[in-house]
Amino acid sequence: MTDVEHDLRRLLPSGEPSAVAGLLPAGRLVGPRHHGKEVTPVLWLSDGPAPLGLWEELHRGHPRSGLWPLLLAPLRVGDEEFRPWATGELDTDSASEPDWYDPAALLRTGWEYSTTVDSEGDPLDPEEAAELGRSVAPFLTGWPGTAPAAGYAGDPDGAARALARELLAGNPQLRIGLVAAGGGAEALTACGWSGPVNHEGDIAKVSAVLLDWERRYGTRLVQVGFAELELSVAAPPREEETALRVAAEHLAFCPDNIFQGAGTLTAYAPGLIGAEQWSFWWD
Structure with a gap:
């Protein structure tokens, strides 16, 4: 051997x-x-x-x-x-098991945490909240839910x-x-x-x-x-509405992608349309 x-x-x-x-x-x-x-x-x-x-x-x-x-x-x-x-x-x-979790619930929690507190875990002040509102538009009322599965499967x-x-x-x-x-x-x-x-x-x-x-x-x-x-990515979003929902998922999963990258969901989402690669980085 x-x-x-x-x-x-x-x-x-x-x-x-x-x-x-x-x-x-x-x-x-x-x-x-x-x-x-x-x-x-x-x-x-x-x-x-x-x-x-x-x-x-x-x-x-x-x-x-x-x-x-x-x-x-x-x-x-x-x-x-x-x-x-x-x-x-x-x-x-420190890890548990992936099948213990509901991914939709994890993304909702990630969104709520990333959009309600600052990097130190403290509540946002009015100026920070206004800036955040610009970043997460058009989902100012809260978590939009996960995007639907893509109809095009690809390879x-x-x-x-x-x-x-x-x-x-x-x-x-x-x-x-x-x-x-x-x-x-x-x-x-x-x-x-x-x-x-x-x-x-x-x-x-x-x-x-x-x-x-x-x-x-x-x-x-x-x-x-x-x-x-x-x-x-074999089945990326093909139109703007879905891309914005996927962008919200990316923010919930890895907020640094948006907050230290494009800055807003509306600036980030167009890059997801037809994209065959997703990149993530954490500070």
Whole structure:
């Protein structure tokens, strides 16, 4: 048995040999570090940049291997430590399970919190409330509810592979990560990613929303950074009304996208129409 085969068997709950071991370059297992010591591994990480085409092969092999591939980015360009991945800055202790949650309820809660308090959790003063009103128009009366599922399904897996090629072409520093999970949404919880910790400490809630978007918009999680996500989208909104509803979901999920980006939902929403990629980042 090769070292790679041995490592992948440690990741899989079944302990069975992995169907993709022969495809992989040199790499190693990574686990969360507690008091300087690494505990149970949750991720296989390539030692070097992801070879072109490998993500697509691993993605196609996922049904047999049980290992979901992620393109992993470091904290910053040129980060030799490759944080948080190679340094084990992961946390599997604080997460619950994605299927515990109603994603629509999570988004409503995220919206209500993001539109009623400031960054310190204090009630908004009148000037802040007026500014917020401009940001969240046309939904001044409150949470509009989640957008309806897209009528056009597209090809979610094909869209994911296309985005992976595009992301790799733009960033040769990306590495391959493998997580024992049913898909990208579950992989975030399984590996203990904690990118949005300043906004949400239980990553299973993030996974629950991503699972819902997989169903409604044909999204797939392709790339994960220190506090960033890149999703392919097979069924994006096609008209303004739906795009505004989706923009409200994005604000509820990741308020920094709007409040530190476009500034208003009406400025943000047009970029979602027909968009085949959604990007999120948390400050």
